[in-house]
Amino acid sequence: MSHPAPPSPDDAQATLDAWLAREAQVRAGIAACTTRLELAQLPALSGLEQMQAILRGEYPFQGISRTLDFLLVEVGDGMATFQGTPGPSHHNPMGGIHGGWYATLLDSALGCAVNTRMPPGRGYTTAELSVKIVKAIGPKVQRVRAIGRVRHCGRQLATAEADLVGPDGTLYAHATTTCLVFDRPKAA
Numbered sequence: 001m002s003h004p005a006p007p008s009p010d011d012a013q014a015t016l017d018a019w020l021a022r023e024a025q026v027r028a029g030i031a032a033c034t035t036r037l038e039l040a041q042l043p044a045l046s047g048l049e050q051m052q053a054i055l056r057g058e059y060p061f062q063g064i065s066r067t068l069d070f071l072l073v074e075v076g077d078g079m080a081t082f083q084g085t086p087g088p089s090h091h092n093p094m095g096g097i098h099g100g101w102y103a104t105l106l107d108s109a110l111g112c113a114v115n116t117r118m119p120p121g122r123g124y125t126t127a128e129l130s131v132k133i134v135k136a137i138g139p140k141v142q143r144v145r146a147i148g149r150v151r152h153c154g155r156q157l158a159t160a161e162a163d164l165v166g167p168d169g170t171l172y173a174h175a176t177t178t179c180l181v182f183d184r185p186k187a188a
Contacts, residue, residue: 033057047118080112109148
């Protein structure tokens with residue numbers, strides 16, 4: 001993925017403000033939604049429709065997103081963006097953000113990007129995940145985004161790549177995945 005020149009401090013603040021506004025919008029939509037999809041309804045939806053239902057609050061975010069303080073903020077054909085709030089509950093014993101937190105955000109963006117390419121009745125699972133952490137997330141970083149994009153989606157394999165970036169354009173980590181694609185078992 002190519003990266004534009006870093007924004008100015010004013011631009012970085014404007015980006016952070018936009019990210020926080022989008023986060024508030026997603027959280028408000030989730031809180032306000034009274035319609036909920038049942039788990040049994042999901043196989044009839046495409047992966048993109050499933051992800052859009054999560055964004056609309058019609059299907060709950062998974063528990064890990066609450067535990068690790070991140071959420072889906074954007075989704076489209078072959079792409080998914082998660083936003084995370086790094087904080088003290090994610091620290092490793094040395095006081096930095098744990099590498100598993102980086103990996104979880106990136107894996108979520110990668111897998112959900114692949115999921116957007118799944119037709120009804122098809123699923124995927126991560127077969128390989130490679131994460132490269134290139135910079136520590138410091139205490140002044142309020143939010144980061146994991147932006148995943150599908151590189152290839154075939155009948156049996158899918159590949160994707162993702163970047164973990166701050167609002168100022170700083171690259172903190174990048175990752176790739178290979179996913180196995182399969183037919184979901186039919187409900188009994």
